[in-house]
Amino acid sequence: MIKVAKFGGSSVSNCDQLQKIKAIIKEDSDRKIIVTSALGKDKEHEAKVTDLLFLLYAHLEYGIDYSYLLKQISNRFLTIKDQLGLGFDIEAELNLLKKKLNKDIPKDYLVSRGEYYTARLLAEYLEYDFVDATELISLNYDGTVNYETTSKRLQSVLKEHERIVVPGYYAVTPDDKIRLFSRGGSDLSGSILSKAANADLYENWTDVSGIYSADPKIVPNPKRIERITYNELREMSYRGANVLHQESVIPLEKMEIPIRIKNTNDPEDSGTLISKSFDDQNGIITGIAGQKNFTSFNITKSSGKPITIVLKDVLNLFIRYKLNIEHIPTGIDSFSVITKTESIKAMYFDLINEIREIDGVIDLSLEDDISLLAIVGRSMSHIPGVAGKIFSTLGRNKINIKIIAQASTEISIIIGVSNKDYEAAVTVLYEEFY
Numbered sequence: 016m017i018k019v020a021k022f023g024g025s026s027v028s029n030c031d032q033l034q035k036i037k038a039i040i041k042e043d044s045d046r047k048i049i050v051t052s053a054l055g056k057d058k059e060h061e062a063k064v065t066d067l068l069f070l071l072y073a074h075l076e077y078g079i080d081y082s083y084l085l086k087q088i089s090n091r092f093l094t095i096k097d098q099l100g101l102g103f104d105i106e107a108e109l110n111l112l113k114k115k116l117n118k119d120i121p122k123d124y125l126v127s128r129g130e131y132y133t134a135r136l137l138a139e140y141l142e143y144d145f146v147d148a149t150e151l152i153s154l155n156y157d158g159t160v161n162y163e164t165t166s167k168r169l170q171s172v173l174k175e176h177e178r179i180v181v182p183g184y185y186a187v188t189p190d191d192k193i194r195l196f197s198r199g200g201s202d203l204s205g206s207i208l209s210k211a212a213n214a215d216l217y218e219n220w221t222d223v224s225g226i227y228s229a230d231p232k233i234v235p236n237p238k239r240i241e242r243i244t245y246n247e248l249r250e251m252s253y254r255g256a257n258v259l260h261q262e263s264v265i266p267l268e269k270m271e272i273p274i275r276i277k278n279t280n281d282p283e284d285s286g287t288l289i290s291k292s293f294d295d296q297n298g299i300i301t302g303i304a305g306q307k308n309f310t311s312f313n314i315t316k317s318s319g320k321p322i323t324i325v326l327k328d329v330l331n332l333f334i335r336y337k338l339n340i341e342h343i344p345t346g347i348d349s350f351s352v353i354t355k356t357e358s359i360k361a362m363y364f365d366l367i368n369e370i371r372e373i374d375g376v377i378d379l380s381l382e383d384d385i386s387l388l389a390i391v392g393r394s395m396s397h398i399p400g401v402a403g404k405i406f407s408t409l410g411r412n413k414i415n416i417k418i419i420a421q422a423s424t425e426i427s428i429i430i431g432v433s434n435k436d437y438e439a440a441v442t443v444l445y446e447e448f449y
């Protein structure tokens with residue numbers, strides 16, 4: 016039995032946390048592959064080491080004195096070494112880094128040192144073998160993971176080393192360069208290694224007891240989700256419920272490797288189990304997630320032009336600008352394209368001009384300040400009246416619905432409301448369904 020256990024930044028942020036995770040790891044001998052983030056925030060440290068390393072890079076780039084930052088970063092690792100009485104020569108590593116610090120240092124290499132040093136110290140503390148991510152997670156030139164190589168490498172490493180600690184967040188390119196994943200990417204490292212090891216379980220240890228059925232910043236003490244399917248989770252995280260990196264489930268879906276989200280500070284709590292499907296029926300809905308700040312391009316076309324042609328031209332424009340589209344509600348002679356407001360900032364006016372020039376477009380209006388809410392639930396598809404309940408709840412509370420969408424899989428209903436109504440909409444829907 017192999018379990019991959021990934022620990023997030025807050026789980027490794029100081030000695031107390033490291034002691035907790037040692038107890039967790041030692042308690043189950045199947046936890047053979049440990050993936051770690053870099054030291055995160057805690058009461059004493061308001062910045063993650065990764066943030067400091069990004070900042071250090073910016074200082075190098077602009078030629079600003081960085082000594083105080085380097086000291087801050089170094090101190091965090093030196094304190095851990097001292098307090099845990101470790102022998103790893105972190106001083107030598109830090110001195111080596113210091114020598115390499117100039118504006119030509121590759122950013123990804125520099126930032127990856129956060130995870131690298133953390134994993135080095137953790138490996139010694141656990142008495143596990145350290146194996147660098149560059150020895151394991153291999154990327155293709157286009158940035159996708161080369162699973163064939165990664166699996167081969169991992170299998171041969173596991174023949175030699177029974178228990179390993181691997182730094183998360185980065186991998187190696189075919190030309191032997193370090194490449195970072197996007198922020199929060201240690202989750203991905205854990206998924207990739209779980210797939211490569213054909214693990215029985217991927218445990219993701221963090222500072223919350225799983226995924227909540229609504230944002231705890233809006234709804235006080237929302238119910239924890241006990242079981243959620245991969246698909247539901249993708250809907251939830253796509254809409255802002257971000258306990259896990261959005262792409263983490265992708266490598267695991269085909270092999271049906273379950274993920275369990277666990278809380279390092281409350282290890283007895285069963286957390287949230289994520290899997291392909293569950294036999295049991297949960298409540299009508301699994302959770303409510305949402306995000307603010309979307310823009311809707313409302314386009315009216317001339318009645319003589321087929322909607323498919325105008326839509327194709329508009330979509331091509333969005334493709335050219337590499338913009339993601341959230342929804343495309345359509346009418347007879349009009350349709351809307353909804354996208355994140357933030358993503359269109361840089362080309363806002365160009366986009367408006369170019370849409371107006373498209374043959375067949377007779378009118379364009381824009382609406383900002385839209386929030387999208389997803390009401391997600393695998394059981395929804397065979398229960399009539401869920402949409403009715405959503406609409407009547409919002410109606411009763413005088414919340415105007417701007418957009419309605421339901422994916423054909425029927426696992427979520429998407430509602431668009433004004434930003435100003437967002438919190439109220441989440442609250443009243445939560446109250447209605449729970």
Ligand code: ASP
Pocket residue numbers: 023024052053063065066129183184197198199200201202
């Ligand atoms: N340390 C990185 C970050 O803060 C990666 C991770 O923690 O997953 O984004």
